[in-house]
Amino acid sequence: MSVEARTPAYQLLADEIRAQITSGRLRPGDRLPTEPQLCADTGVSRSTVREALRLLASQNLIVTTRGVSGGSFVAHPTATQLAEALATGVHLLLANSVVDFADLREVRELLETPTARLAAERRTDEHLVRMRATLRDVYTADIDDVFRAHSEFHMIVTEASGNSVLAVVMRPLYQLSNSRMLGEAAGRELWARFNAEHETIIEAIERRDADAAEAAAGAHLSQIAVATHLMAPKFREQHQGERALDEGGFRPEAFAALVAEGEISGAGGA
DSSP states (O other): OOOOOOOOHHHHHHHHHHHHHHTTSSOTTOBOOOHHHHHHHHOOOHHHHHHHHHHHHHTTSEEEEOSTTOEEEEOOOOHHHHHHHHHHHHHHHHHTTSSOHHHHHHHHHHHHHHHHHHHHHHOOHHHHHHHHHTOOOTTTSOHHHHHHHHHHHHHHHHHHTTOHHHHHHHHHHHHHOSHHHHHHHHOHHHHHHHHHHHHHHHHHHHTTOHHHHHHHHHHHHHHHHHHHHHHHHHHHHHTTTOOSEETTEEOHHHHHHHHHTTSOOOOOOO
């Protein structure tokens, strides 16, 4: 006899309130009914109400304040909060092997080159200043700073596109990219190449040359394809079944060996 799983009462209540928020019936800044009111209206216990509110707060849908004028209020959403929520969801999909880094790369290929085109058409001088500020002397800079700067470069290009939805969707992809592991494996020479590719993109965006910006972004992304498509198969072929990916993920020493042997001319996703 099969037992059908029942949705917890707090989840049902959270779903109902979430639907009111996403439909616009509850607007940012609106106060939710008090806990006793929610109990009376829904017929559930106070602990169930509190659990539902905690769930909504964890999803950045409401904020709760204490005091005489306190209560639970519909949150004013920000692109950063939404991107973080999306990143958490994608992390879970990756952890459970529902998606992999190749899936993320495909999404970047679909979105990043037209994003560079839009950036060339819509950028401001401030965007250019911020893009150039991400360039580093990779041979002297702290490597963690280099990683952060390269990721920030792509976010600034996305911001320059003027499309807030792109910013929400793309930020998690840069947070989840395995470019850091690739960069650690191949060394600073590869990061210098990334820098040069970023400079090419910046120059095209500065000229407002949308075609060139799109082409430069595409060339940069092709390096990701080299790494993700060639790294593991080449390693398996040359090392008799050994894997460049283990239970912990990417193995830097395996990738570095392929770079040193000239089997991979470049890779990345910075």
